Amino acid sequence: xxxxxxxxGLRSPVNLTWEVSLLCNLRCSHCLSASGEAAxxxxxxxxxxxxxxxxxxxxxxQINFGGGEPFMRPDFExxxxxxxxxxxxxCISTNGTLLxxxxxxxxxxxRLVAIQVSLDGATSSxxxxxxxxxxxxxxxxxxxxxxxxxxxxxxxxxxxxxxASEIPAMYELAQSLGVSLRxxxxxxxxxxxxxxxxxxxxxxxxxEFSDWxxxxxxVRTGDSFFSLTSQERQGLGLNLCGAAKLTCCVGxxxxxxxxxxxxTDRFLAGSLRDQSxxxxxxxSEIYESFRSLRIHSCEECTRFDQCHxxxxxxxxxxxxxxxxxxxECLERCVTSIADAAKAAA
Amino acid sequence: MAAAGIQLHPACxxxxxxxxxxxxxxxxPRLLFAETGSLLPPDFFAVARSRDELPPGLNVRQEEVLxxxxxxxxxxGFLREQPLC
Numbered sequence: 001x002x003x004x005x006x007x008x009g010l011r012s013p014v015n016l017t018w019e020v021s022l023l024c025n026l027r028c029s030h031c032l033s034a035s036g037e038a039a040x041x042x043x044x045x046x047x048x049x050x051x052x053x054x055x056x057x058x059x060x061x062q063i064n065f066g067g068g069e070p071f072m073r074p075d076f077e078x079x080x081x082x083x084x085x086x087x088x089x090x091c092i093s094t095n096g097t098l099l100x101x102x103x104x105x106x107x108x109x110x111r112l113v114a115i116q117v118s119l120d121g122a123t124s125s126x127x128x129x130x131x132x133x134x135x136x137x138x139x140x141x142x143x144x145x146x147x148x149x150x151x152x153x154x155x156x157x158x159x160x161x162x163x164a165s166e167i168p169a170m171y172e173l174a175q176s177l178g179v180s181l182r183x184x185x186x187x188x189x190x191x192x193x194x195x196x197x198x199x200x201x202x203x204x205x206x207x208e209f210s211d212w213x214x215x216x217x218x219v220r221t222g223d224s225f226f227s228l229t230s231q232e233r234q235g236l237g238l239n240l241c242g243a244a245k246l247t248c249c250v251g252x253x254x255x256x257x258x259x260x261x262x263x264t265d266r267f268l269a270g271s272l273r274d275q276s277x278x279x280x281x282x283x284s285e286i287y288e289s290f291r292s293l294r295i296h297s298c299e300e301c302t303r304f305d306q307c308h309x310x311x312x313x314x315x316x317x318x319x320x321x322x323x324x325x326x327x328e329c330l331e332r333c334v335t336s337i338a339d340a341a342k343a344a345a
Numbered sequence: 346m347a348a349a350g351i352q353l354h355p356a357c358x359x360x361x362x363x364x365x366x367x368x369x370x371x372x373x374p375r376l377l378f379a380e381t382g383s384l385l386p387p388d389f390f391a392v393a394r395s396r397d398e399l400p401p402g403l404n405v406r407q408e409e410v411l412x413x414x415x416x417x418x419x420x421x422g423f424l425r426e427q428p429l430c
Contacts, residue, residue, distance in 0.1 A: 005362070005364050005367075005378040008363065008364065009363075010362060010367065011360075011361075011362055011363070014367075014369055014376065015374075059360040061358040061360070061369040061371070062369070062371060062374070087358070089356075089358070089371045111355060114371070246376075
């Protein structure tokens with residue numbers, strides 16, 4: 001990817017993560033936004049539809065819907081329709097429990113939607129330990145319904161220490177169901193921060209996953225693992241953080257942030273109730289600070305061109321330092337394992 | 346037999362940026378940054394066109410560059426061939 005054009009600044013994001021509601025019928029222990037109850041004063045239907053039009057005018061290609069569980073919003077399909085009528089592509093991240101044949105049939109009417117169903121293990125015991133009792137079976141049924149439809153579907157798995165050894169089996173499960181596999185990075189935000197030490201993959205697991213990923217070109221990462229990208233996957237994804245450059249996040253109440261993992265007051269770029277989407281994208285100081293962020297401490301690293309310092313959100317949550325470099329990048333995993341081996345010797 | 350034309354692939358989108366055109370392919374997803382300036386408006390791709398068609402007012406050199414560019418877009422799957430009628 002050409003960073004030169006990205007660094008010049010794009011007139012709008014390529015895609016947008018929109019957390020349409022915090023309301024969720026599950027309480028997953030790694031949830032990045034600690035979803036459960038709806039946020040106070042979430043965007044009304046009229047406000048949400050107005051935002052779709054603003055995003056269309058801005059030229060955004062795709063909206064990635066998340067939450068909360070998006071289908072908990074009674075008007076969610078109305079919001080989707082508004083996107084599709086304008087030619088905006090959509091991708092829905094769902095827990096799958098609210099998908100039935102009728103809903104899948106309705107969603108199949110457009111060719112502009114893709115769906116990711118969350119499954120966090122290849123077995124019900126691994127998955128349900130994170131997502132709740134019975135969720136594996138319900139989500140798998142949803143995947144089967146989707147696989148039989150025309151909707152591009154993937155299983156989305158958040159890599160944790162508990163499911164790391166099951167990732168190849170997750171791949172086989174996805175293949176057996178006729179869908180693709182997407183693996184996402186676990187980050188210490190929301191309930192993920194509360195359960196970080198229990199769920200975080202070890203450096204060895206991250207390295208093993210990186211090796212496996214290198215041999216699995218058809219597995220998507222979205223690209224949350226660019227900090228682990230091996231030579232074999234160069235060109236398949238990003239080589240830098242896209243927050244405020246290629247993408248941004250809208251929260252349930254219309255607040256805009258650099259990314260879904262930085263939805264705090266410290267990183268508030270603006271409110272859509274006070275300013276337009278385009279105004280916030282063009283003039284937010286927070287966004288400008290991300291566009292000019294340089295991870296100088298990583299510049300001497302041999303992998304700098306491959307990740308440019310990795311994920312600032314993880315650096316922030318773990319070290320309280322946006323410019324400190326990703327604490328879980330490939331290089332630091334290798335160093336950490338070597339240090340542990342030395343200490344043991 | 347219908348003549349073959351080219352059109353933006355349904356999984357792709359294009360928009361104008363300062364440097365030229367930004368193409369997006371949702372199947373990757375992947376991006377293509379094309380330093381075309383204002384030579385080629387994004388709505389040029391909104392309808393099926395014949396393989397040789399280009400916007401009016403270009404000089405010979407610009408036409409050659411854009412023809413090569415169209416071929417590249419076709420090879421990379423951002424454009425697809427389809428009958429014109």
